[in-house]
Amino acid sequence: MRHVLTVVLAIWLALPVRAEEALRLAVPEVLESAGFAGYLVPRFALKTGVRITRVGEAEAAEMRLTTDAPVVFGGLGQSWGLVHQDDPRAQRFAEWLRSEIGRKTIESFKAPDGSVFVAVKARAVAPVALEYDGDRIAGERLSLALCGRCHVVNETNRMDGMGATPSFAVLRALGDWDDRFATFHLRNPHPSFTQIADVTDPFDPTLPPPIVPLEMTQADLEAILAYVSGIPPADLGAPLHLQ
Template sequence: MRRWIALAVGMVCATASVAQDADKTFRLSIPDSLTETGFPQYLLPRFSLKTGTRIERVGADDAADAYFGDTGRAAFADANQVWSMEVGDDPDAQAFSEWLFSAVGRNTIDSFTVDGDTPFSSTVKEERQVVELSFDGDASKGADLSLALCGRCHVVSEANRMKAIGSTPSFKVLRALPDWGDRFQAFYALNPHPAFTQIADVTPPFDISRPSPIAPVEMTLDDLDHILAFVAAETPADLGAPIESR
Protein backbone atom coordinates (compact mmCIF):
# COMPACT_ATOMS: atom_id res chain seq x y z
CA MET A 1 0.00 0.00 0.00
CA ARG A 2 2.78 2.43 0.92
CA ARG A 3 4.41 1.75 -2.42
CA TRP A 4 1.22 2.66 -4.29
CA ILE A 5 0.75 5.81 -2.18
CA ALA A 6 4.34 6.85 -2.88
CA LEU A 7 3.86 6.17 -6.58
CA ALA A 8 0.64 8.18 -6.67
CA VAL A 9 2.27 11.11 -4.87
CA GLY A 10 5.20 10.96 -7.27
CA MET A 11 2.87 11.01 -10.26
CA VAL A 12 1.01 14.02 -8.86
CA CYS A 13 4.28 15.89 -8.26
CA ALA A 14 5.57 14.99 -11.70
CA THR A 15 2.31 16.13 -13.27
CA ALA A 16 2.48 19.42 -11.37
CA SER A 17 6.07 19.94 -12.48
CA VAL A 18 5.23 19.20 -16.12
CA ALA A 19 2.24 21.51 -15.88
CA GLN A 20 4.44 24.31 -14.61
CA ASP A 21 7.02 23.73 -17.34
CA ALA A 22 4.29 23.43 -20.00
CA ASP A 23 2.40 26.55 -18.84
CA LYS A 24 3.71 28.44 -21.87
CA THR A 25 2.59 31.81 -20.61
CA PHE A 26 3.98 34.65 -18.52
CA ARG A 27 3.26 38.26 -17.65
CA LEU A 28 5.64 40.95 -18.91
CA SER A 29 5.55 44.47 -17.51
CA ILE A 30 6.19 47.14 -20.13
CA PRO A 31 6.17 50.92 -19.48
CA ASP A 32 3.81 52.93 -21.68
CA SER A 33 6.72 54.88 -23.18
CA LEU A 34 8.19 51.66 -24.55
CA THR A 35 4.83 50.33 -25.76
CA GLU A 36 4.22 53.55 -27.70
CA THR A 37 7.33 52.94 -29.82
CA GLY A 38 5.75 49.83 -31.31
CA PHE A 39 8.87 47.84 -30.48
CA PRO A 40 7.27 45.32 -28.08
CA GLN A 41 4.55 44.59 -30.67
CA TYR A 42 7.34 43.68 -33.07
CA LEU A 43 9.61 41.81 -30.66
CA LEU A 44 7.30 39.64 -28.57
CA PRO A 45 5.38 37.81 -31.35
CA ARG A 46 8.66 36.57 -32.80
CA PHE A 47 9.45 34.76 -29.57
CA SER A 48 5.87 33.53 -29.24
CA LEU A 49 5.81 32.12 -32.76
CA LYS A 50 9.08 30.31 -32.15
CA THR A 51 8.16 28.78 -28.79
CA GLY A 52 4.37 28.77 -28.61
CA THR A 53 4.54 30.92 -25.49
CA ARG A 54 1.84 33.51 -24.82
CA ILE A 55 3.13 36.77 -23.37
CA GLU A 56 0.59 38.84 -21.46
CA ARG A 57 1.62 42.49 -21.55
CA VAL A 58 0.85 44.47 -18.40
CA GLY A 59 1.63 47.98 -17.23
CA ALA A 60 4.68 49.23 -15.40
CA ASP A 61 2.94 49.15 -12.00
CA ASP A 62 1.36 45.71 -12.39
CA ALA A 63 2.64 42.44 -10.92
CA ALA A 64 4.52 40.44 -13.52
CA ASP A 65 7.00 37.62 -14.07
CA ALA A 66 9.44 39.88 -15.93
CA TYR A 67 9.91 43.63 -16.29
CA PHE A 68 11.31 46.04 -18.84
CA GLY A 69 12.59 49.16 -17.12
CA ASP A 70 15.74 50.61 -15.58
CA THR A 71 16.68 47.72 -13.28
CA GLY A 72 18.14 44.33 -14.04
CA ARG A 73 20.32 43.34 -16.96
CA ALA A 74 20.82 45.90 -19.75
CA ALA A 75 18.97 44.50 -22.77
CA PHE A 76 18.79 47.19 -25.48
CA ALA A 77 18.96 50.92 -25.94
CA ASP A 78 17.26 53.67 -27.88
CA ALA A 79 18.26 57.29 -28.30
CA ASN A 80 16.91 58.22 -24.88
CA GLN A 81 17.81 55.43 -22.50
CA VAL A 82 19.09 51.95 -21.83
CA TRP A 83 16.29 49.43 -21.26
CA SER A 84 16.98 46.67 -18.78
CA MET A 85 15.16 43.42 -18.05
CA GLU A 86 14.47 41.94 -14.64
CA VAL A 87 13.26 38.33 -14.52
CA GLY A 88 11.67 36.30 -11.74
CA ASP A 89 11.41 32.53 -11.27
CA ASP A 90 8.88 31.77 -14.00
CA PRO A 91 10.54 29.32 -16.45
CA ASP A 92 8.84 30.82 -19.50
CA ALA A 93 9.98 34.31 -18.55
CA GLN A 94 13.49 32.98 -18.06
CA ALA A 95 13.35 31.30 -21.47
CA PHE A 96 12.35 34.63 -23.02
CA SER A 97 15.28 36.33 -21.32
CA GLU A 98 17.68 33.69 -22.66
CA TRP A 99 16.28 34.18 -26.16
CA LEU A 100 16.48 37.97 -25.91
CA PHE A 101 20.19 37.86 -25.03
CA SER A 102 21.01 35.17 -27.60
CA ALA A 103 22.35 35.92 -31.07
CA VAL A 104 18.85 35.44 -32.54
CA GLY A 105 17.32 37.81 -30.02
CA ARG A 106 20.00 40.44 -30.61
CA ASN A 107 19.45 40.24 -34.36
CA THR A 108 15.71 40.63 -33.81
CA ILE A 109 16.28 43.79 -31.77
CA ASP A 110 18.58 45.28 -34.39
CA SER A 111 16.22 44.47 -37.28
CA PHE A 112 13.31 46.58 -35.98
CA THR A 113 12.89 49.60 -38.27
CA VAL A 114 10.71 52.70 -38.32
CA ASP A 115 10.67 54.69 -41.56
CA GLY A 116 14.00 53.15 -42.53
CA ASP A 117 15.67 53.88 -39.19
CA THR A 118 16.69 51.36 -36.53
CA PRO A 119 15.75 53.07 -33.26
CA PHE A 120 16.81 50.21 -30.98
CA SER A 121 20.21 48.61 -30.63
CA SER A 122 21.30 45.43 -28.86
CA THR A 123 24.73 47.00 -28.34
CA VAL A 124 24.51 48.71 -24.98
CA LYS A 125 27.28 51.08 -24.03
CA GLU A 126 27.57 51.12 -20.28
CA GLU A 127 28.75 54.40 -18.80
CA ARG A 128 31.45 53.81 -16.25
CA GLN A 129 31.74 56.35 -13.50
CA VAL A 130 35.31 57.09 -12.51
CA VAL A 131 35.48 57.32 -8.75
CA GLU A 132 38.32 59.38 -7.33
CA LEU A 133 39.72 57.61 -4.29
CA SER A 134 40.10 59.71 -1.17
CA PHE A 135 41.40 58.80 2.25
CA ASP A 136 41.03 60.43 5.64
CA GLY A 137 44.56 59.91 6.89
CA ASP A 138 47.32 62.46 7.42
CA ALA A 139 49.55 62.48 4.33
CA SER A 140 52.45 63.99 6.28
CA LYS A 141 52.35 61.16 8.81
CA GLY A 142 51.95 58.75 5.91
CA ALA A 143 55.18 59.96 4.34
CA ASP A 144 57.12 59.31 7.55
CA LEU A 145 55.46 55.92 8.11
CA SER A 146 56.09 54.86 4.49
CA LEU A 147 59.81 55.58 4.85
CA ALA A 148 60.06 53.85 8.22
CA LEU A 149 57.97 50.77 7.43
CA CYS A 150 58.19 50.31 3.65
CA GLY A 151 61.38 52.13 2.71
CA ARG A 152 63.69 49.18 3.25
CA CYS A 153 62.18 47.48 0.17
CA HIS A 154 60.36 50.19 -1.85
CA VAL A 155 61.56 53.54 -3.10
CA VAL A 156 59.12 55.81 -1.29
CA SER A 157 60.61 59.16 -2.25
CA GLU A 158 63.92 60.83 -3.07
CA ALA A 159 64.84 60.35 0.58
CA ASN A 160 65.49 56.62 0.09
CA ARG A 161 66.04 56.45 -3.68
CA MET A 162 69.36 54.62 -3.27
CA LYS A 163 68.45 52.52 -0.24
CA ALA A 164 65.64 50.26 -1.51
CA ILE A 165 65.61 46.94 -3.36
CA GLY A 166 65.99 47.60 -7.07
CA SER A 167 63.64 44.82 -8.17
CA THR A 168 60.81 46.13 -5.97
CA PRO A 169 58.45 48.67 -7.59
CA SER A 170 58.56 52.19 -6.23
CA PHE A 171 55.54 53.86 -4.69
CA LYS A 172 55.24 56.15 -7.73
CA VAL A 173 55.15 53.14 -10.08
CA LEU A 174 52.55 51.41 -7.92
CA ARG A 175 50.55 54.64 -7.82
CA ALA A 176 50.37 54.61 -11.63
CA LEU A 177 48.55 51.26 -11.68
CA PRO A 178 44.75 51.45 -12.14
CA ASP A 179 44.14 49.24 -9.08
CA TRP A 180 46.69 50.95 -6.84
CA GLY A 181 44.08 51.65 -4.16
CA ASP A 182 43.15 47.98 -3.86
CA ARG A 183 46.81 46.96 -3.82
CA PHE A 184 47.71 49.30 -0.96
CA GLN A 185 44.60 48.66 1.10
CA ALA A 186 45.13 44.90 1.04
CA PHE A 187 48.94 44.83 0.70
CA TYR A 188 49.35 42.73 3.86
CA ALA A 189 47.46 39.87 2.19
CA LEU A 190 49.51 40.00 -1.03
CA ASN A 191 52.77 38.05 -1.31
CA PRO A 192 55.36 38.39 0.01
CA HIS A 193 53.92 40.66 2.73
CA PRO A 194 52.03 38.05 4.82
CA ALA A 195 55.36 36.42 5.76
CA PHE A 196 56.59 39.49 7.64
CA THR A 197 53.67 41.90 8.17
CA GLN A 198 51.47 42.30 11.23
CA ILE A 199 48.42 44.61 11.25
CA ALA A 200 47.05 45.07 14.76
CA ASP A 201 43.64 43.37 15.24
CA VAL A 202 43.65 42.19 11.61
CA THR A 203 46.37 39.65 10.80
CA PRO A 204 46.84 36.50 12.89
CA PRO A 205 50.10 36.04 14.81
CA PHE A 206 52.95 34.33 12.97
CA ASP A 207 52.98 30.56 13.18
CA ILE A 208 55.53 29.67 15.85
CA SER A 209 57.11 27.22 13.43
CA ARG A 210 57.33 29.91 10.70
CA PRO A 211 58.64 33.12 12.24
CA SER A 212 59.12 36.23 10.15
CA PRO A 213 62.27 35.91 8.00
CA ILE A 214 63.07 39.59 8.61
CA ALA A 215 62.27 42.16 11.28
CA PRO A 216 58.45 42.30 11.11
CA VAL A 217 56.59 45.27 9.68
CA GLU A 218 54.11 46.18 12.40
CA MET A 219 51.40 48.80 11.97
CA THR A 220 47.80 49.69 12.80
CA LEU A 221 44.90 50.40 10.46
CA ASP A 222 45.29 54.08 11.33
CA ASP A 223 48.90 53.88 10.14
CA LEU A 224 47.67 52.36 6.90
CA ASP A 225 45.14 55.17 6.45
CA HIS A 226 47.96 57.71 6.77
CA ILE A 227 50.05 55.81 4.19
CA LEU A 228 47.09 55.67 1.80
CA ALA A 229 46.58 59.43 2.13
CA PHE A 230 50.26 59.97 1.32
CA VAL A 231 50.22 57.68 -1.71
CA ALA A 232 46.98 59.22 -3.01
CA ALA A 233 48.67 62.63 -3.08
CA GLU A 234 51.71 61.35 -4.97
CA THR A 235 52.17 62.02 -8.68
CA PRO A 236 52.06 58.69 -10.54
CA ALA A 237 55.09 57.62 -12.54
CA ASP A 238 54.82 57.97 -16.31
CA LEU A 239 54.80 54.37 -17.50
CA GLY A 240 54.38 55.30 -21.17
CA ALA A 241 52.05 53.60 -23.63
CA PRO A 242 51.21 49.91 -23.24
CA ILE A 243 53.62 47.55 -24.99
CA GLU A 244 52.19 46.24 -28.26
CA SER A 245 53.24 42.84 -29.59
CA ARG A 246 53.07 41.81 -33.21
Protein backbone atom coordinates (compact mmCIF):
# COMPACT_ATOMS: atom_id res chain seq x y z
CA MET A 1 0.00 0.00 0.00
CA ARG A 2 2.79 2.39 0.90
CA HIS A 3 4.46 1.64 -2.44
CA VAL A 4 1.23 2.43 -4.31
CA LEU A 5 0.83 5.73 -2.47
CA THR A 6 4.42 6.63 -3.24
CA VAL A 7 3.89 5.97 -6.94
CA VAL A 8 0.66 7.98 -6.99
CA LEU A 9 2.36 10.89 -5.21
CA ALA A 10 5.28 10.79 -7.62
CA ILE A 11 2.92 10.89 -10.62
CA TRP A 12 0.95 13.77 -9.11
CA LEU A 13 4.10 15.78 -8.44
CA ALA A 14 5.25 15.16 -12.00
CA LEU A 15 2.08 16.58 -13.52
CA PRO A 16 2.56 20.03 -15.08
CA VAL A 17 1.20 22.94 -13.07
CA ARG A 18 -1.52 24.70 -15.00
CA ALA A 19 -0.66 28.32 -15.51
CA GLU A 20 -3.24 30.85 -14.43
CA GLU A 21 -5.38 31.81 -17.40
CA ALA A 22 -4.86 35.28 -18.80
CA LEU A 23 -7.47 37.93 -18.16
CA ARG A 24 -9.37 39.04 -21.24
CA LEU A 25 -9.55 42.76 -21.97
CA ALA A 26 -12.12 43.87 -24.52
CA VAL A 27 -10.67 46.73 -26.54
CA PRO A 28 -12.62 49.01 -28.91
CA GLU A 29 -11.26 48.86 -32.44
CA VAL A 30 -10.29 52.54 -32.42
CA LEU A 31 -7.94 51.99 -29.46
CA GLU A 32 -6.55 48.79 -30.93
CA SER A 33 -5.88 50.20 -34.39
CA ALA A 34 -4.20 53.27 -32.88
CA GLY A 35 -1.73 50.93 -31.16
CA PHE A 36 -2.64 52.21 -27.69
CA ALA A 37 -3.78 48.90 -26.19
CA GLY A 38 -0.80 47.08 -27.63
CA TYR A 39 1.45 49.68 -26.00
CA LEU A 40 -0.28 49.76 -22.63
CA VAL A 41 -0.98 46.11 -21.77
CA PRO A 42 2.55 44.64 -22.12
CA ARG A 43 3.93 47.37 -19.87
CA PHE A 44 1.44 46.49 -17.14
CA ALA A 45 2.35 42.82 -17.54
CA LEU A 46 6.05 43.61 -17.18
CA LYS A 47 5.38 45.61 -14.04
CA THR A 48 3.10 43.12 -12.29
CA GLY A 49 3.37 39.71 -13.94
CA VAL A 50 -0.40 39.66 -14.62
CA ARG A 51 -1.14 38.20 -18.05
CA ILE A 52 -3.77 39.91 -20.20
CA THR A 53 -5.14 38.88 -23.59
CA ARG A 54 -6.72 41.59 -25.74
CA VAL A 55 -9.96 40.66 -27.49
CA GLY A 56 -12.49 42.50 -29.63
CA GLU A 57 -14.96 44.85 -27.97
CA ALA A 58 -17.91 42.51 -28.70
CA GLU A 59 -16.24 39.43 -27.19
CA ALA A 60 -16.65 38.04 -23.68
CA ALA A 61 -14.09 39.49 -21.30
CA GLU A 62 -13.36 40.08 -17.61
CA MET A 63 -12.38 43.70 -18.32
CA ARG A 64 -13.56 46.22 -20.86
CA LEU A 65 -12.32 49.62 -22.03
CA THR A 66 -15.36 51.75 -22.74
CA THR A 67 -16.69 55.29 -22.92
CA ASP A 68 -19.47 54.31 -20.48
CA ALA A 69 -17.43 54.21 -17.27
CA PRO A 70 -15.72 56.62 -14.85
CA VAL A 71 -12.98 58.34 -16.81
CA VAL A 72 -9.43 56.98 -16.51
CA PHE A 73 -7.86 58.59 -19.57
CA GLY A 74 -8.73 60.67 -22.59
CA GLY A 75 -7.67 60.18 -26.17
CA LEU A 76 -8.83 60.15 -29.79
CA GLY A 77 -11.46 62.73 -28.96
CA GLN A 78 -13.18 60.64 -26.26
CA SER A 79 -13.01 59.87 -22.56
CA TRP A 80 -12.30 56.24 -21.63
CA GLY A 81 -12.80 54.15 -18.54
CA LEU A 82 -12.47 50.54 -17.41
CA VAL A 83 -15.20 48.22 -16.22
CA HIS A 84 -14.30 44.84 -14.79
CA GLN A 85 -15.52 41.83 -12.87
CA ASP A 86 -14.50 41.10 -9.29
CA ASP A 87 -11.15 39.53 -10.11
CA PRO A 88 -8.26 40.79 -7.94
CA ARG A 89 -6.04 40.95 -11.03
CA ALA A 90 -8.56 43.17 -12.80
CA GLN A 91 -8.72 45.44 -9.76
CA ARG A 92 -4.94 45.56 -9.84
CA PHE A 93 -5.02 46.70 -13.47
CA ALA A 94 -7.59 49.38 -12.62
CA GLU A 95 -5.41 50.66 -9.77
CA TRP A 96 -2.30 50.60 -11.95
CA LEU A 97 -3.98 52.76 -14.60
CA ARG A 98 -4.48 55.47 -11.98
CA SER A 99 -1.08 55.04 -10.32
CA GLU A 100 1.81 57.36 -11.10
CA ILE A 101 3.60 54.86 -13.34
CA GLY A 102 0.32 53.96 -15.05
CA ARG A 103 -0.42 57.60 -15.82
CA LYS A 104 3.12 58.12 -17.11
CA THR A 105 2.73 55.09 -19.35
CA ILE A 106 -0.57 56.37 -20.74
CA GLU A 107 0.85 59.81 -21.45
CA SER A 108 4.08 58.48 -22.99
CA PHE A 109 2.16 56.86 -25.86
CA LYS A 110 2.01 58.63 -29.18
CA ALA A 111 -0.03 57.24 -32.07
CA PRO A 112 1.40 57.13 -35.61
CA ASP A 113 -0.82 60.08 -36.52
CA GLY A 114 0.54 62.09 -33.58
CA SER A 115 -2.44 61.58 -31.28
CA VAL A 116 -1.64 61.56 -27.56
CA PHE A 117 -3.52 60.44 -24.46
CA VAL A 118 -4.08 62.21 -21.15
CA ALA A 119 -4.39 60.33 -17.86
CA VAL A 120 -6.80 61.25 -15.07
CA LYS A 121 -5.37 61.36 -11.58
CA ALA A 122 -7.47 59.77 -8.87
CA ARG A 123 -7.99 61.56 -5.55
CA ALA A 124 -6.58 58.60 -3.65
CA VAL A 125 -4.97 55.50 -5.06
CA ALA A 126 -4.19 52.41 -3.04
CA PRO A 127 -0.62 51.24 -3.66
CA VAL A 128 -0.33 48.42 -6.15
CA ALA A 129 1.13 45.35 -4.45
CA LEU A 130 4.00 44.07 -6.54
CA GLU A 131 5.08 40.47 -6.79
CA TYR A 132 8.09 39.14 -8.61
CA ASP A 133 7.41 35.58 -9.67
CA GLY A 134 10.13 35.29 -12.29
CA ASP A 135 12.97 32.78 -12.16
CA ARG A 136 15.60 34.45 -9.95
CA ILE A 137 18.37 32.08 -11.01
CA ALA A 138 17.68 32.85 -14.65
CA GLY A 139 17.40 36.52 -13.68
CA GLU A 140 20.95 36.57 -12.34
CA ARG A 141 22.28 34.85 -15.45
CA LEU A 142 20.40 37.25 -17.73
CA SER A 143 21.51 40.28 -15.71
CA LEU A 144 25.15 39.33 -16.10
CA ALA A 145 24.79 38.50 -19.79
CA LEU A 146 22.64 41.45 -20.86
CA CYS A 147 23.36 44.19 -18.33
CA GLY A 148 26.80 43.25 -17.07
CA ARG A 149 28.64 44.89 -19.94
CA CYS A 150 27.75 48.29 -18.42
CA HIS A 151 26.50 47.69 -14.85
CA VAL A 152 28.14 45.89 -11.97
CA VAL A 153 25.54 43.22 -11.23
CA ASN A 154 27.26 41.45 -8.33
CA GLU A 155 30.70 40.26 -7.25
CA THR A 156 30.93 38.10 -10.37
CA ASN A 157 31.50 41.11 -12.63
CA ARG A 158 32.52 43.80 -10.14
CA MET A 159 35.60 44.69 -12.23
CA ASP A 160 33.77 44.78 -15.58
CA GLY A 161 31.12 47.49 -15.23
CA MET A 162 31.45 51.02 -16.56
CA GLY A 163 32.32 53.63 -13.95
CA ALA A 164 29.62 56.03 -15.16
CA THR A 165 26.78 53.54 -14.64
CA PRO A 166 25.31 52.70 -11.22
CA SER A 167 25.60 49.16 -9.91
CA PHE A 168 22.53 47.01 -9.37
CA ALA A 169 23.00 47.36 -5.60
CA VAL A 170 22.93 51.16 -5.87
CA LEU A 171 19.84 51.07 -8.11
CA ARG A 172 18.18 48.65 -5.69
CA ALA A 173 18.62 51.23 -2.91
CA LEU A 174 16.48 53.79 -4.75
CA GLY A 175 12.84 54.13 -3.76
CA ASP A 176 11.64 53.65 -7.32
CA TRP A 177 14.08 50.87 -8.25
CA ASP A 178 11.30 48.60 -9.55
CA ASP A 179 9.98 51.33 -11.85
CA ARG A 180 13.48 52.03 -13.16
CA PHE A 181 14.07 48.38 -14.02
CA ALA A 182 10.58 47.73 -15.45
CA THR A 183 10.82 50.79 -17.73
CA PHE A 184 14.55 50.80 -18.38
CA HIS A 185 13.90 50.42 -22.12
CA LEU A 186 12.28 53.88 -22.09
CA ARG A 187 15.20 55.54 -20.29
CA ASN A 188 18.25 56.86 -22.16
CA PRO A 189 20.47 55.49 -23.49
CA HIS A 190 18.61 52.14 -23.58
CA PRO A 191 16.02 52.88 -26.33
CA SER A 192 18.77 53.16 -28.95
CA PHE A 193 19.93 49.57 -28.50
CA THR A 194 17.19 47.63 -26.64
CA GLN A 195 14.58 45.32 -28.15
CA ILE A 196 11.94 43.62 -25.96
CA ALA A 197 9.73 41.21 -27.91
CA ASP A 198 6.14 42.49 -28.32
CA VAL A 199 6.96 45.68 -26.38
CA THR A 200 9.46 47.89 -28.22
CA ASP A 201 9.20 49.04 -31.82
CA PRO A 202 11.79 47.83 -34.35
CA PHE A 203 14.85 50.02 -34.77
CA ASP A 204 14.66 52.80 -37.32
CA PRO A 205 16.65 51.50 -40.34
CA THR A 206 18.24 54.94 -40.68
CA LEU A 207 19.43 54.89 -37.04
CA PRO A 208 21.25 51.61 -36.41
CA PRO A 209 22.08 50.72 -32.78
CA PRO A 210 25.37 52.25 -31.61
CA ILE A 211 26.36 48.96 -29.91
CA VAL A 212 25.41 45.30 -30.19
CA PRO A 213 21.63 45.26 -29.57
CA LEU A 214 20.27 44.03 -26.26
CA GLU A 215 17.49 41.59 -27.16
CA MET A 216 15.17 40.05 -24.58
CA THR A 217 11.63 38.87 -23.87
CA GLN A 218 9.08 39.99 -21.29
CA ALA A 219 9.81 36.79 -19.36
CA ASP A 220 13.50 37.71 -19.33
CA LEU A 221 12.72 41.11 -17.80
CA GLU A 222 10.40 39.52 -15.22
CA ALA A 223 13.22 37.17 -14.23
CA ILE A 224 15.63 40.09 -13.87
CA LEU A 225 13.10 41.96 -11.70
CA ALA A 226 12.73 38.88 -9.51
CA TYR A 227 16.50 38.64 -9.15
CA VAL A 228 16.98 42.33 -8.37
CA SER A 229 14.20 42.26 -5.76
CA GLY A 230 16.40 39.94 -3.69
CA ILE A 231 19.60 41.99 -3.94
CA PRO A 232 20.61 43.71 -0.68
CA PRO A 233 20.41 47.48 -1.31
CA ALA A 234 23.67 49.41 -1.12
CA ASP A 235 24.07 51.64 1.93
CA LEU A 236 23.88 55.11 0.44
CA GLY A 237 23.73 57.04 3.70
CA ALA A 238 21.43 60.06 3.27
CA PRO A 239 18.60 59.58 0.75
CA LEU A 240 19.54 60.29 -2.86
CA HIS A 241 17.44 62.42 -5.16
CA LEU A 242 18.16 61.45 -8.75
CA GLN A 243 16.59 62.85 -11.86
